[in-house]
Amino acid sequence: xxxxxxxxxxxxxxxxxxxxxxxxxxxxxxxxxxxxxxxxxxxxxxxxxxxxxxxxxxxxxxxxxxxxxxxxxxxxxxxxxxxxxxxxxxxxxxxxxxxxxxxxxxxxxxxxxxxxxxxxxxxxxxxxxxxxxxxxxxxxxxxxxxxxxxxxxxxxxxxxxxxxxxxxxxxxxxxxxxxxxxxxxxxxxxxxxxxxxxxx
Amino acid sequence: xxxxxxxxxxxxxxxxxxxxxxxxxxxxxxxxxxxxxxxxxxxxxxxxxxxxxxxxxxxxxxxxxxxxxxxxxxxxxxxxxxxxxxxxxxxxxxxxxxxxxxxxxxxxxxxxxxxxxxxxxxxxxxxxxxxxxxxxxxxxxxxxxxxxxxxxxxxxxxxxxxxxxxxxxxxxxxxxxxxxxxxxxxxxxxxxxxxxxxxx
Amino acid sequence: xxxxxxxxxxxxxxxxxxxxxxxxxxxxxxxxxxxxxxxxxxxxxxxxxxxxxxxxxxxxxxxxxxxxxxxxxxxxxxxxxxxxxxxxxxxxxxxxxxxxxxxxxxxxxxxxxxxxxxxxxxxxxxxxxxxxxxxxxxxxxxxxxxxxxxxxxxxxxxxxxxxxxxxxxxxxxxxxxxxxxxxxxxxxxxxxxxxxxxxx
Amino acid sequence: xxxxxxxxxxxxxxxxxxxxxxxxxxxxxxxxxxxxxxxxxxxxxxxxxxxxxxxxxxxxxxxxxxxxxxxxxxxxxxxxxxxxxxxxxxxxxxxxxxxxxxxxxxxxxxxxxxxxxxxxxxxxxxxxxxxxxxxxxxxxxxxxxxxxxxxxxxxxxxxxxxxxxxxxxxxxxxxxxxxxxxxxxxxxxxxxxxxxxxxx
DNA sequence: TATGAATGAGGATTCATTCAT
DNA sequence: AATGAATGAATCCTCATTCAT
Numbered sequence: 001x002x003x004x005x006x007x008x009x010x011x012x013x014x015x016x017x018x019x020x021x022x023x024x025x026x027x028x029x030x031x032x033x034x035x036x037x038x039x040x041x042x043x044x045x046x047x048x049x050x051x052x053x054x055x056x057x058x059x060x061x062x063x064x065x066x067x068x069x070x071x072x073x074x075x076x077x078x079x080x081x082x083x084x085x086x087x088x089x090x091x092x093x094x095x096x097x098x099x100x101x102x103x104x105x106x107x108x109x110x111x112x113x114x115x116x117x118x119x120x121x122x123x124x125x126x127x128x129x130x131x132x133x134x135x136x137x138x139x140x141x142x143x144x145x146x147x148x149x150x151x152x153x154x155x156x157x158x159x160x161x162x163x164x165x166x167x168x169x170x171x172x173x174x175x176x177x178x179x180x181x182x183x184x185x186x187x188x189x190x191x192x193x194x195x196x197x198x199x200x
Numbered sequence: 201x202x203x204x205x206x207x208x209x210x211x212x213x214x215x216x217x218x219x220x221x222x223x224x225x226x227x228x229x230x231x232x233x234x235x236x237x238x239x240x241x242x243x244x245x246x247x248x249x250x251x252x253x254x255x256x257x258x259x260x261x262x263x264x265x266x267x268x269x270x271x272x273x274x275x276x277x278x279x280x281x282x283x284x285x286x287x288x289x290x291x292x293x294x295x296x297x298x299x300x301x302x303x304x305x306x307x308x309x310x311x312x313x314x315x316x317x318x319x320x321x322x323x324x325x326x327x328x329x330x331x332x333x334x335x336x337x338x339x340x341x342x343x344x345x346x347x348x349x350x351x352x353x354x355x356x357x358x359x360x361x362x363x364x365x366x367x368x369x370x371x372x373x374x375x376x377x378x379x380x381x382x383x384x385x386x387x388x389x390x391x392x393x394x395x396x397x398x399x400x
Numbered sequence: 401x402x403x404x405x406x407x408x409x410x411x412x413x414x415x416x417x418x419x420x421x422x423x424x425x426x427x428x429x430x431x432x433x434x435x436x437x438x439x440x441x442x443x444x445x446x447x448x449x450x451x452x453x454x455x456x457x458x459x460x461x462x463x464x465x466x467x468x469x470x471x472x473x474x475x476x477x478x479x480x481x482x483x484x485x486x487x488x489x490x491x492x493x494x495x496x497x498x499x500x501x502x503x504x505x506x507x508x509x510x511x512x513x514x515x516x517x518x519x520x521x522x523x524x525x526x527x528x529x530x531x532x533x534x535x536x537x538x539x540x541x542x543x544x545x546x547x548x549x550x551x552x553x554x555x556x557x558x559x560x561x562x563x564x565x566x567x568x569x570x571x572x573x574x575x576x577x578x579x580x581x582x583x584x585x586x587x588x589x590x591x592x593x594x595x596x597x598x599x600x
Numbered sequence: 601x602x603x604x605x606x607x608x609x610x611x612x613x614x615x616x617x618x619x620x621x622x623x624x625x626x627x628x629x630x631x632x633x634x635x636x637x638x639x640x641x642x643x644x645x646x647x648x649x650x651x652x653x654x655x656x657x658x659x660x661x662x663x664x665x666x667x668x669x670x671x672x673x674x675x676x677x678x679x680x681x682x683x684x685x686x687x688x689x690x691x692x693x694x695x696x697x698x699x700x701x702x703x704x705x706x707x708x709x710x711x712x713x714x715x716x717x718x719x720x721x722x723x724x725x726x727x728x729x730x731x732x733x734x735x736x737x738x739x740x741x742x743x744x745x746x747x748x749x750x751x752x753x754x755x756x757x758x759x760x761x762x763x764x765x766x767x768x769x770x771x772x773x774x775x776x777x778x779x780x781x782x783x784x785x786x787x788x789x790x791x792x793x794x795x796x797x798x799x800x
Numbered sequence: 801t802a803t804g805a806a807t808g809a810g811g812a813t814t815c816a817t818t819c820a821t
Numbered sequence: 822a823a824t825g826a827a828t829g830a831a832t833c834c835t836c837a838t839t840c841a842t
Contacts, residue, residue, distance in 0.1 A: 008822070009822090012822090026314055026315060027228070027230060027231075028227070028228050028230070028231050028313075028314075029231070030227055030228070030230065030231030031228050031229070031230030031231045033814080033815065033816085034815075034816060034817090035814095035815075035816095043823090044823070044824055044825085045815095045817090045824090046818085046819095046823075046824060046826095047822070047823050047824070049816085049817070049818090050822065050823070050824095051822095054816075054817080055815095055816065106313050109309070109313060109368070109369075110228075110313060112368070112369050112371055113225075113226070113228075113306050113309060113313070113368060114226055114228075114231070115371055116371045116372065116375075120371070120375065123371070123372050123375035123376070124375040124376075127372075127375070127376065128375060128376045128378075132376075148396070150392060151385055151388070151389045151392075153377065153385075154385060154386060154389035154390075155389070157365060157366075157373065157386075158362055158389070160365070161361040161362050161364075161369070162358055164361075165357060165360070166357075168309070168312070169309075169312050169357075169360075169361070171316045171320070171323070172312050172316065172323050172327075175316075175323035175324040175327070175328060176323070176324075176327065176328045176331050176353065177353065185351055185354060186354060186357075188351070189350070189354035189358070190354075192350060192351075192397065193393065196348070196396045196397050197393055197397065208804080208805070212805090233831085233832065233833085234833065234834085235832080243806090244806070244808090245807090245833085245834090246806075246807055246808080246835085246836090247805075247806050247807070249833090249834065249835085250804090250805070250806070251805095253834095254833080255832095255834090408825080409826090425713075426713070426714055426715060427628070427714060428627070428628050428630070428631050428714075430628070430630065430631030431627075431628050431630030431631045431714070432630075433810085433811065433812085434811070434812065434813090435811075443827090444827070444828060444829090445811095445812085445813090446813085446814085446815090446827075446828055446829080447827050449812085449813065449814085450827070451826095453813095454812075454813075455811095455812065455813090506713050509713055509768070509769075510628075510713060512769050512772050513626070513628075513706055513709060513710060513713070513768060514626055514627060514628075514631070515771055516771045516772065516775075520771070520775065523771070523772050523775035523776070524775040524776075527775070527776065528775060528776045531776050548796070550789070550792060551789045553777065554785060554789035554790075555789070557765060557766075557769075557773065557786075558789070558793060560765070560769075561762050561764075561765035562758055562761050562762065564761075565760070565761035566757075568709070568712070568713060569709075569712050569757075569760075569761070571712055571715055571716045571720070571723070572712050572716065572723050572727075573757065575716075575720065575723035575724040575727070576723070576724075576727065576731050576753065577753065578728075585751055585753075585754060586757075588751070589751045589754035589755070589758070590754075592750060592797065593758060593797055596748070596796045596797050597792065597793055597796050597797065609801090612801090633835080633837085634836075634837060634838090635835095635836080635837095643802090644802070644803055644804085645803090645836095645838090646802075646803060646804085646805095646838090646840095647802050647803070649837085649838070649839090650802075651801095654837075654838080655836095655837065655838090
């Protein structure tokens with residue numbers, strides 16, 4: 001019954017990915033146990049390892065899936081669009097991701113904090129190339145007087161840090177804000193920041 | 201000869217703190233082992249535990265020491281100074297800390313990422329109170345027209361995220377920047393960001 | 401096939417209980433190691449902990465099982481029976497237990513010697529109540545002239561000490577008696593003791 | 601200053617013996633730690649080992665001192681005295697020892713429970729010889745009609761178990777008796793037991 | 801005589817992974 | 822596809838003992 005088997009397979013693999021994300025994003029790779037993941041996935045530990053050959057494989061799969069989507073918002077920044085709006089749009093997409101996918105953000109943060117042992121290549125390769133390409137665009141925008149002078153690479157770092165902060169430091173943000181939802185007010189604030197920084 | 205005894209004690213305790221900072225800041229509490237800390241401290245594992253009763257005690261001591269200094273730069277923001285310069289000064293102090301004490305920053309980031317199990321109280325207590333106090337000052341500055349309108353709490357979040365990013369995401373930053381030293385250019389960039397955001 | 405699984409489980413749990421009894425009754429809780437128990441059970445140490453969550457759990461399970469049976473012989477003393485025979489019967493049942501379950505007796509003795517940290521409640525609760533109930537019966541027997549006057553609680557202590565001695569001090573008893581089986585002659589002796597003490 | 605040194609030595613050795621008795625009698629040899637003994641003695645652990653070469657040495661010294669006094673009450677049973685009074689006297693001396701030296705009794709009980717690894721020789725040698733000698737005396741008393749027939753060795757066992765019980769099972773005895781002092785009533789009871797057993 | 805410092809040999813427990821079914 | 826059983830390799834921690842002073 002390959003069809004039904006495949007369906008179960010997909011369901012369980014998805015459950016494992018979700019569980020792994022939940023666990024790994026909080027405790028990091030070494031701080032997480034397969035028991036935690038198995039519990040969260042509602043599977044037995046040996047059954048977990050029927051779908052993924054090892055703890056590492058689950059973690060790596062999560063990282064791979066993450067990277068697929070992680071760069072997408074930056075890719076979408078359109079060379080031909082209105083510069084200020086394009087940059088603001090990127091920042092807003094990143095903020096939305098922090099709101100909707102905070103665990104992915106924390107998984108990424110964890111990996112970077114530990115020295116990015118598994119994704120250094122991606123950072124120095126694909127990511128660096130993408131950033132440099134977009135930096136070139138931004139420089140052109142500056143030269144054309146469409147936005148105020150700004151270090152384009154640090155601008156991108158700023159977008160990352162300002163938006164991801166609301167996912168990665170969520171506990172701290174909420175401890176300080178109390179019941180207020182952080183994202184409601186964050187969006188306005190970040191738009192202020194970038195508009196004043198960039199609008200000529 | 202208690203003095204010599206104390207000297208050894210101080211030396212070893214300091215070595216353990218340094219080693220613990222190195223290890224815990226990278227791997228987090230659960231991801232670190234006493235073996236790693238002992239190796240880094242140049243001590244045997246039992247000897248380590250002669251100075252600190254447990255792995256947890258080392259980690260907790262590190263967190264405690266960290267928190268002592270962590271809030272200091274914000275405390276230093278002077279109500280009576282020039283608003284823009286005071287806020288910029290705070291941001292610059294934080295950036296300097298990221299440059300000089302990146303491991304402390306990563307230790308803190310690790311703790312927060314894991315849900316801040318040991319310092320939630322400090323966050324919701326001391327830190328929140330301090331932030332609210334400084335937010336009041338900032339609001340007054342805004343009311344007096346000394347700085348442009350801005351959400352004061354999110355302004356503080358922005359200072360944190362923009363500066364700590366250079367410590368916490370150091371690997372990523374360097375992967376993208378290559379040989380350029382991040383902090384040389386970061387300072388100018390951050391001054392641009394905050395000046396444009398705040399200067400009336 | 402849950403039945404086969406259960407069979408292995410039961411077999412191993414039983415083996416662990418037997419092994420734990422053997423080891424704990426001789427060395428006490430703190431003096432015993434999981435290695436000893438695992439060896440005696442023919443299991444690896446981690447496999448041991450697959451069936452019981454901790455060393456303490458094994459010990460506690462043994463104590464619990466012991467207490468279930470420990471009071472039974474006293475319960476069986478029948479208010480309506482012949483007083484002398486009832487008391488003698490109780491003593492004989494206790495002596496038989498010392499012969500057939502000496503390790504249980506020593507486990508109990510060990511626990512009491514260490515201050516009964518885990519079963520103080522049972523002693524001061526269930527056991528005390530049972531002793532007091534039976535003491536009331538014995539007092540009635542005395543009042544009715546069925547047995548000679550005797551302190552009923554100390555009588556019960558005497559039955560315990562005289563019989564358990566042959567299990568708890570077995571090594572000493574055998575060192576003195578040489579090849580003679582202690583229990584052969586003990587029974588007669590104890591019957592003499594109690595008959596002369598009680599027969600009006 | 602040898603004299604003062606000796607004084608300190610004696611004081612500390614005595615303190616260690618007292619502390620060791622306290623600790624070993626409760627937890628047994630393997631269940632006790634040198635830290636516990638050192639704490640109880642008010643000495644540092646290395647200083648402890650200045651006076652006794654090892655943990656074992658302390659325990660062995662305690663056992664040796666114990667054995668010196670342990671057999672004394674039986675030795676005192678006088679062949680030429682009145683049989684019933686002599687045997688009762690012995691029982692009373694043993695009961696007094698249980699009251700005044702319960703820790704010694706428990707130390708002995710612990711050692712026996714563990715199979716008497718260090719004093720098997722004494723049991724099978726000195727003790728056995730003494731018991732046999734006294735058994736011969738008792739047999740003579742029986743033959744002379746001075747006391748009722750009774751198994752002499754088991755009689756001695758009975759004296760041991762009935763009296764030591766109040767030291768070794770102290771916790772249980774007090775749990776059942778509540779506030780009543782066990783020894784007040786025990787003496788009368790034991791006299792009843794032995795008088796009725798022996799008086800012709 | 802005394803103690804701070806250090807350590808090797810355990811000892812309880814965890815955990816990723818394998819095996820058998 | 823699933824799971825109960827089993828294990829070797831850690832991992833935190835304890836403890837008797839030694840060393841240096």
